[in-house]
Amino acid sequence: MLDFEFMSPTQFVFGRGVEEKVGDKLAERGAKKVLLHFGGQSAVRSGLIDRVCASLDAAGVECVKLGGVRPNPEIELVREGVALCKKEGVDWVLAVGGGSVIDSAKAIANGACIEEDVWELFTTKRPNANVLPIAVVLTIPAAGSEASKNTVISNDALGMKTGYGNEHQRPKLAFMNPELTFTLPPYQTAAGITDMFCHLLERFFDDVDAVPVTDNLNLSLMRTVRAEAPRVLADPEDYEARANIMWAGMLCHQGLAGVGRHEDWATHGLEHELSAFDTSITHGAGLACLFPAWMEHVHAENPARLAYYGREVFGLAPTGDVCADALSAADETRQFFASLGMPTTLTELGIGEDEIDKAIEKMIPTLKKNKGEVFGSFKKLTMEDAEEIYRSAV
Numbered sequence: 001m002l003d004f005e006f007m008s009p010t011q012f013v014f015g016r017g018v019e020e021k022v023g024d025k026l027a028e029r030g031a032k033k034v035l036l037h038f039g040g041q042s043a044v045r046s047g048l049i050d051r052v053c054a055s056l057d058a059a060g061v062e063c064v065k066l067g068g069v070r071p072n073p074e075i076e077l078v079r080e081g082v083a084l085c086k087k088e089g090v091d092w093v094l095a096v097g098g099g100s101v102i103d104s105a106k107a108i109a110n111g112a113c114i115e116e117d118v119w120e121l122f123t124t125k126r127p128n129a130n131v132l133p134i135a136v137v138l139t140i141p142a143a144g145s146e147a148s149k150n151t152v153i154s155n156d157a158l159g160m161k162t163g164y165g166n167e168h169q170r171p172k173l174a175f176m177n178p179e180l181t182f183t184l185p186p187y188q189t190a191a192g193i194t195d196m197f198c199h200l201l202e203r204f205f206d207d208v209d210a211v212p213v214t215d216n217l218n219l220s221l222m223r224t225v226r227a228e229a230p231r232v233l234a235d236p237e238d239y240e241a242r243a244n245i246m247w248a249g250m251l252c253h254q255g256l257a258g259v260g261r262h263e264d265w266a267t268h269g270l271e272h273e274l275s276a277f278d279t280s281i282t283h284g285a286g287l288a289c290l291f292p293a294w295m296e297h298v299h300a301e302n303p304a305r306l307a308y309y310g311r312e313v314f315g316l317a318p319t320g321d322v323c324a325d326a327l328s329a330a331d332e333t334r335q336f337f338a339s340l341g342m343p344t345t346l347t348e349l350g351i352g353e354d355e356i357d358k359a360i361e362k363m364i365p366t367l368k369k370n371k372g373e374v375f376g377s378f379k380k381l382t383m384e385d386a387e388e389i390y391r392s393a394v
Ligand code: NZQ
Pocket: 039, 040, 041, 042, 043, 069, 070, 071, 072, 073, 097, 098, 099, 100, 101, 103, 139, 140, 141, 142, 143, 144, 145, 148, 149, 150, 151, 152, 180, 181, 182, 183, 184, 185, 188, 191, 192, 195, 253, 268, 283
């Protein structure tokens, strides 16, 4: 087990109706004026924004609203939020939405406390301890941003999508009501489940030997997500299944499932380029195409680890040929994502044989900027590896 530091400062308030407690909990923590940040439509249409506003009002917490966060959130709206926070003297940022809204809120919370343009943090990766405290009302279990230390922001002008990690931007409060996820379209439910499952895969496959306490936690989450996924898709209003998926999404990415390991994160790096190339691509859908392709590309590095995963998560019986078992595990992963309704090829995402050259020409230089010459840990990938993986996923 490698040495590690782990911090999880988030207070979770979980269950039916918890959004009604937002005002009181924020007032308890001394919030006076919050930036209420939200997405395109869903939270307004469902009346959630009105309910949250009423709760803030009842608790005497002032609020400034900024909506319109798009999936794959963009830096321009972040800059607008930063200016608004500075002008209004905001002391908390409250995100109501999914990973995109939360990530935008995290970037704003950083930017509101620094002098330089907030994009600088994404390029320099410099540490920043001055961050406004963040609260979250989660509406889609997926990215795990409700407790994670990361934010991922797109910069359309530069054609980039880049992450920034900072322990100080982990949310302080997360309100999680599974009923708020009943309205999710099946595609978003499935993409979210795929993303959380991939957060476990990124942690399970690296260059470190077994860490049983971490690995068994990870495997048990994989089995849980796999078992609950068909239940939420079959009945979107199954509270118990939605609750299990929602809590799992947090556990998959707050960090415990990878402590003591290096972790890999190559596939996330590859996917972020895809959704920067075409901002209409949903993160989870991109991962569904790329993760099995990555597994096939790297399997020879440590086939026993992939075969072990196949046995533990999918119940695959060993055949005596460990490489064949590793490849079966990759294919089983693809079938799992397909069973949720996710695409399995980039062609289905609009990047077929005719488009892949153009996509690669654009993605490889920004991938190199984001990840360096070599990246990943299960197998150190070069830009040539990256290109092969993209092409094999077409
Ligand atoms: O904008 P609205 O109208 O709200 O619609 C959203 C959006 O279109 C909709 N939605 C959300 N809750 C809903 C709902 N529709 C109906 N009912 C509800 N209850 O769902 C769509 C997707 O929302 P989004 O926030 O984009 O989804 P997700 O949580 O998957 O976030 C994706 C973003 O997170 C980043 C991804 O790269 C992507 O940009 N990630 C962030 C991470 C982190 N901060 O730690 C880690 C992840 O690996 C990931 O990279």
